[in-house]
Amino acid sequence: MNSSRPVTIKDIARRFRCSPSTVSRALNDHPAINEDTRKNIQEYAKEVGYQRNEVSLSLLNKKTAxxxxxxxxxSNYYETxxxxxxxxxxxPMGYTLNICVTNESYLLEKESLSKLLSNRTEGIFxxxxxxxxDxxxxxxxxxxxxRKTPLIFIDREYEDFETSRATVDDYHGAFAAVEHLISIGYKQIAHLKGPNGLTVSEQRFKGYINCLKKYNMPIREDLILNTNFNVESAILPTKRLLELASPPDAIFGVNDQVAIxxxxxxxxxxxxxxxxxxLVGFDNSPISAYTFPSLTTVHRPGRKIGMEASRLFLNQLNGSGDFAPESIVLPSELVIRESSLRI
Amino acid sequence: MNSSRPVTIKDIARRFRCSPSTVSRALNDHPAINEDTRKNIQEYAKEVGYQRNEVSLSLLNKKTAxxxxxxxxxSNYYETxxxxxxxxxxxPMGYTLNICVTNESYLLEKESLSKLLSNRTEGIFxxxxxxxxDxxxxxxxxxxxxRKTPLIFIDREYEDFETSRATVDDYHGAFAAVEHLISIGYKQIAHLKGPNGLTVSEQRFKGYINCLKKYNMPIREDLILNTNFNVESAILPTKRLLELASPPDAIFGVNDQVAIxxxxxxxxxxxxxxxxxxLVGFDNSPISAYTFPSLTTVHRPGRKIGMEASRLFLNQLNGSGDFAPESIVLPSELVIRESSLRI
DNA sequence: ATATTGAATGCAAACGTTTGAAAAAATTTC
DNA sequence: GAAATTTTTTCAAACGTTTGCATTCAATAT
Structure with missing residues (x-):
């Protein structure tokens, strides 16, 4: 019945035999508009379901929100x-989030960024x-x-870029996890590492290594194996670890999935x-508290990271021209549960 | 150094002392443009990092993609x-996804939809x-x-709306799960139900009930308790179940989280x-295969639902005026694992 | 030299909205 | 009743791009 074309200000203007300006002002409660005119126009607009075309506004104001x-x-807890x-x-500030998933692909990432810029996105996380x-x-x-579009790194980052970033202190989290295992008395601590090269993997790996060093524990190359962050990828490496002549008596997984x-x-x-x-994991994902035994892990404040990243973005947006990028590193926190509490 | 204002076609036109039309045509490889002009303009555009303003195009073509x-x-596996x-x-078709999270709030949902319409979104899932x-x-x-904006229901739906929808066959999935428990020999099967009123909860509940009826099993009200889909919400109800004078010998959880x-x-x-x-869950989330014992569950093809929903959207978009909404119900599939395999 | 062709470019309108300035209309003042 | 004032409305430009049509210019054909 109704035409599919959305009602425009011009349509309303035609209906009231007035100019589009008048309609625009009436709808925006501009003071210099006759009270009756305003009321009539607003009523009619509501009746026909007028809805401002934000696209045209974006063009006009160069703001897309x-x-x-x-x-x-x-598909991971942390990202969501x-x-x-x-x-x-x-x-609540009126921003819309365009989520782009890159599937770890450079090409998709490049295309996504290009698309976002073309769409005049006001900031990119x-x-x-x-x-x-790699x-x-x-x-x-x-x-x-x-383009001076605010760019905020979350989680994985390039160290030598002049941008703001919000990350979790992976290094100290990993350090604390391994230190805890040592304090309990575990001697042969293996590490199921994440993919090589990624900051997240490397930082946790470094925490693991440096902690072992600090406590003069031997570093055994055969106790360090790669995984891909997901559950399945931990199965084979763990089997290999446990089949060693001298198997580990503890495993520090790069995340909860791997530990599980x-x-x-x-x-x-x-x-x-x-x-x-x-066993110790990393992330403190909801499930980790309910495995049997429950999993000792390192809390990684994802929500908080998102909120901090938002703050960094807003800072950069409202900041003066001589903007200095900020780096926020949130502390991670060891959560001790059953999987490491040998008495 | 560079002005923050993005380079426009007009800027380039000024630089080459030609009209914007020429620049536009040159950039789009229009045949009626001199080869040299084209090359020069394209080179310059690349050099200064020109990027088409898609906002203006959206306005012009009334297509926002x-x-x-x-x-x-x-935060659930299925949604992601x-x-x-x-x-x-x-x-790959060039569409951008605007993700809006409603947090189960009507107001947020309403505002999100309104915003999407204002932004001339071409379809809504x-x-x-x-x-x-409720x-x-x-x-x-x-x-x-x-507005004739294609609206596709995914998962939770209003039954009496004339729109396309893609859902999973919750009823038969639940039925199969309970039937399986019965076939193994479990006699007192409890159900940790989802929130009342939601189609998902009710369909699974119905599957549970009808299966019990079919096999002439008694339906015990005290074995049916509500949860909220997440792990924590299952703890208390399960405790209550197990403390009953006549406790259940099996539990069918509304999803994997609850079962875990x-x-x-x-x-x-x-x-x-x-x-x-x-124990039986529902979703076949990645973790369910790796709990100990592994969890019998019902596979719910989330990815497939997303892909089917896309298809429904495209159908509606390309369809003629007299469009008839489609309902896709994907079958769910019982995945038998250790948690229910009593021999 | 003139007409004809063809290639290359420019013009102007359009998409929907806002906004400063100008114009018109209504009201008040003397 | 004219001038001054106030209220209300319209005009026109702007945002960046595309595109049908008109125009320009040079080259070719007659």
């Missing part, structure tokens, strides 16, 4: 927590893809910075946790 | 899987919030339909799974 969020995946944090702060990281590409980021995978393998082998083998 | 996804939450499915199909559902509000949906919560409580009580108590 939309932000880009570019992440490698959204970050997005929720961004949402919490920015949605980025966690770089693995491919990008290859060390960065030209696609240059163009973002050249390891937990499964250990149990299948008939090992008791934490008596025979200690 | 952006779609809205309105969901109650993104759906979004990934949408992404998989629609991102909606899973209605719990509040909306209150039975629907006017905010009317305006979407009146129940698993934890059962183990804390020293019960053996599946010998003392059988």
């Amino acid at each position: 939309s932000l880009g969020v570019v992440v490698p995946t959204i 927590a970050v997005i929720e944090g961004l949402h919490t702060v920015l949605q 980025l966690s770089v893809s693995q491919e990008t990281y 290859a060390g590409y960065y030209e696609h980021l240059e163009s973002v910075i050249q 995978g390891a937990m499964r393998v250990a149990k299948d082998k008939g090992l008791r946790i934490p008596q025979d083998i200690g | 952006s779609l809205g996804v309105v969901v109650p939450t993104i 899987a759906v979004i990934e499915g949408l992404h998989t199909v629609l991102q 909606l899973s209605v919030s719990q509040e909306t559902y 209150a039975g509000y629907y006017e905010h949906l009317e305006s979407v339909i009146q 919560g129940a698993m934890r409580v059962a183990k804390d009580k020293g019960l053996r799974i599946p010998q003392d108590i059988g």
Whole structure:
């Protein structure tokens, strides 16, 4: 029945035999508009379901009120927590979030950024893809910075870029986790590392290594194996660890998923946790508190990171020309549960 | 150094002392443009990092290439899987996804929809919030339909709306789950139900009830308790179940999270799974295969739902005026694992 | 030399809205 | 009743791009 074309200000103007300006002003409660005119126009507008075309406004004001969020995946707890944090702060301010998933692909990341810039997105939150990281590409980021579009790194970052970033203190979190295992008395601590090259992986790895060094524990290369952050990817490496002539008596997983995978393998082998083998994860994902035994882990405040990143963005937006990028590093916190509490 | 204002076609035209039309044509490889002119303009454009302003194009063509996804939450596996499915199909076609999280709030849902319409979003994928559902509000949906903006329901839906929808066959999935428990020999099957009123909860509940009826099993009200879809919300209800004078010998959880919560409580009580108590979840989330024991569950093809929903959207978009809404119901599939395999 | 062709470019309108300045209309003042 | 004032409305430009049509200019054909 109704034409599918949305009602415009011009349509209303025609109906009232007045100019579009009058309609615009009436709808915006401009004082210099006759009270009756205003009322009539507003009523009619409501009746026909008029809705401001924000696209034209974006063009006029050069403000789109939309932000880009570019992440490698959204199937992990942490990523969605970050997005929720961004949402919490920015949605009430009228911003719309354009979520782009790169699937760890450089090309998709590049295209996403280009698209966001074309759409005149006002800011971009980025966690770089693995491919990008590996290859060390960065030209696609240059163009973002050249446009002076605020670029905020979340989670994965390029260290030598002059932008704001909000990350979690992975290093000290990992350090604390391993220190805890040592304090309990575990001697042969393995590490199921994340993919090489990523800051997250490397920082946690560094925390692991440096902690071992501090306590004069031997560093065994054969106790360090790579995973891909997900449960499945932990299965084989853990099996290999447990089949070693001198197997580890504890495993520090790069995240909870990996630790849970390891937990499964250990149990299948008939090992008791934490008596025979200690386990620690990273993330404090909701499930970690309810595994059996519950998983000792390192809390990683995803929501908070999202909220801090929002703050950094707003700072940069409202800041004067001589803007200085900020780096926020939120502390991570050891959460001790059953999987490491050997008495 | 560089002005922050993006380079426009006009800027380039001024530089070459030609008209904007020429620049536009040159950039778009229009045949009626001199080869040299074209080359020069394209080179210069690249050099200064010209990037088409898609906002102006959206206004001109009345096409925004952006779609809205309105969901109650993104912290569950299923939701993110759906979004990934949408992404998989629609991102390559040039669409941008605007994700709006309603946090189960009617007001946020209403505002999100209104915003999406104002932004001339070309289609909306909606899973209605719990509040909306409870209150039975629907006017905010009317305006979407009146605008003839394709509206696709995913997951949670209003049954009496003339729109396309893609859902999973919750009823038969639940039925199969309970039937499986019965076939194994479990006699007192409890159900940790989802929030009342939601289609998802009710369909699974119905599957549970009807299956019990079919096999002439008694339906015990005291074995049916509500949860809120997340792990924590299963803890207390499960405790209550297990403290009953006549406790259940199996629990069917409305989803994996809930089942995992129940698993934890059962183990804390020293019960053996599946010998003392059988457990079945719903979703087939990645973690469910790696709990100990692994969780019998019902596979819910989130990615596929997203992809089907995309298809429905595209159908409606390309369809003729007399468009007939489609309902896709994907089958769910029982995945038998250890938590229910009592021999 | 003139007409004809063809290639290359420019003009102007359009998308929907806002806004400063100008114009018109209504009201007040003397 | 005219001038001054106030209220209300319209005009025109702007945001950046595309595109049908008109125009320009040079080259070719007659």
